[in-house]
Amino acid sequence: MELEVGDQSMFVVRGRDGVLRGFRNVCPHRGTRIVEGCGRAATLRCPYHRWSWRLDGTIAGIPDRAAFEPIDDDDAGLLPVRVDTWEGLVFACHDPHAPDLSTFLGPVVDRFRRYELAAYGTVTSASVRIEANWKAVCDSFLEAYHIQGIHRQVMPFIDYTDLHYEQWDLHSHMVVPVGVPSPSGRMLSPTDVLRAMVADEVFHGAVLQELGVGLDAEVPEGLTARAHFAALNRAFLEQHGVSTELNESQLVDDHHYFLFPNLIVNHFGSSCLLSRVRPAADSHERSWWDMWILSRVAPMQASAPAVYDGAGTDMLGIIANQDIDCLPGVQRGMHDLGLKQVRLGTNERRVASFHDAIDLFLDAPD
Numbered sequence: 001m002e003l004e005v006g007d008q009s010m011f012v013v014r015g016r017d018g019v020l021r022g023f024r025n026v027c028p029h030r031g032t033r034i035v036e037g038c039g040r041a042a043t044l045r046c047p048y049h050r051w052s053w054r055l056d057g058t059i060a061g062i063p064d065r066a067a068f069e070p071i072d073d074d075d076a077g078l079l080p081v082r083v084d085t086w087e088g089l090v091f092a093c094h095d096p097h098a099p100d101l102s103t104f105l106g107p108v109v110d111r112f113r114r115y116e117l118a119a120y121g122t123v124t125s126a127s128v129r130i131e132a133n134w135k136a137v138c139d140s141f142l143e144a145y146h147i148q149g150i151h152r153q154v155m156p157f158i159d160y161t162d163l164h165y166e167q168w169d170l171h172s173h174m175v176v177p178v179g180v181p182s183p184s185g186r187m188l189s190p191t192d193v194l195r196a197m198v199a200d201e202v203f204h205g206a207v208l209q210e211l212g213v214g215l216d217a218e219v220p221e222g223l224t225a226r227a228h229f230a231a232l233n234r235a236f237l238e239q240h241g242v243s244t245e246l247n248e249s250q251l252v253d254d255h256h257y258f259l260f261p262n263l264i265v266n267h268f269g270s271s272c273l274l275s276r277v278r279p280a281a282d283s284h285e286r287s288w289w290d291m292w293i294l295s296r297v298a299p300m301q302a303s304a305p306a307v308y309d310g311a312g313t314d315m316l317g318i319i320a321n322q323d324i325d326c327l328p329g330v331q332r333g334m335h336d337l338g339l340k341q342v343r344l345g346t347n348e349r350r351v352a353s354f355h356d357a358i359d360l361f362l363d364a365p366d
């Protein structure tokens with residue numbers, strides 16, 4: 001599987017021995033890219049002059065080798081990159097001096113044990129091209145303030161004003177209360193709130209629909225919408241043979257983790273939205289939002305993601321499309337000659353921390 005980040009490309013292969021190995025996606029002969037996308041292969045072969053390598057990166061063949069100055073096999077292997085795994089996710093790293101993955105993730109590692117993310121299956125995945133810098137895309141994930149800007153339809157069941165934040169050195173966590181209306185919806189009854197959650201087409205709506213809870217659902221007397229949903233979600237998991245230690249908040253709320261620099265995990269109790277933002281190869285004003293919708297009860301399956309070329313798509317749901325539609329305007333606006341600074345409020349503190357962390361890396365000696 002190839003991973004392109006900006007104009008750099010690397011790929012990861014699982015060998016016959018089951019070991020994951022990563023390599024720079026470049027032929028040591030004339031610099032051609034070797035693989036594209038994902039697939040299966042017994043041998044890796046450069047498409048230009050047919051140099052070939054075993055899955056462990058050692059050289060397997062150089063056509064007409066006698067035409068070269070003697071080449072040492074050790075000098076003709078693929079260039080390795082570091083690979084590690086965490087919770088079923090594969091990470092690759094260009095930097096030989098970077099700390100190991102679990103040190104880098106720090107407190108996040110312990111925090112995620114309860115979710116058993118590696119047991120989740122992929123419901124759907126996609127890559128969307130966005131005409132905005134990768135950091136502008138990350139910024140939009142890092143705050144819930146824009147819920148009252150472009151996602152107003154969720155305000156009946158998400159209180160964007162009552163968030164909880166945790167900031168570690170680089171990574172951060174934000175809890176967005178679900179099943180509680182924003183202040184403008186405080187007159188809504190628990191049943192109104194639950195029905196708004198049913199109408200939401202993604203995460204909570206999908207769970208409720210699978211449970212047969214429809215738009216005529218009632219919250220039992222004396223219960224809040226969130227307590228009722230938490231119980232339904234717990235029952236949903238148990239129905240699928242998953243007994244969970246998750247508490248009410250973890251079963252209902254959006255537990256939003258930002259893993260610096262570009263991975264976002266939104267955990268919703270029995271489902272999860274995993275987002276990765278990558279700078280595009282051809283312009284710093286373009287990026288790729290790769291996303292995976294995961295479910296604790298979905299079967300494991302490996303399939304290539306759908307690729308959407310910058311256009312919104314119904315398959316991603318209304319919230320994602322609202323962000324996708326908004327971001328190109330953010331990018332264009334940042335070129336405005338009259339804009340001397342941006343202002344960040346306390347509910348955008350994670351945006352500030354993100355950029356502080358980037359500054360730290362930019363200032364660091366090579």
Ligand SMILES: [Fe+2]
Nearest residue numbers: 140146151323
């Ligand atoms: Fe958004």
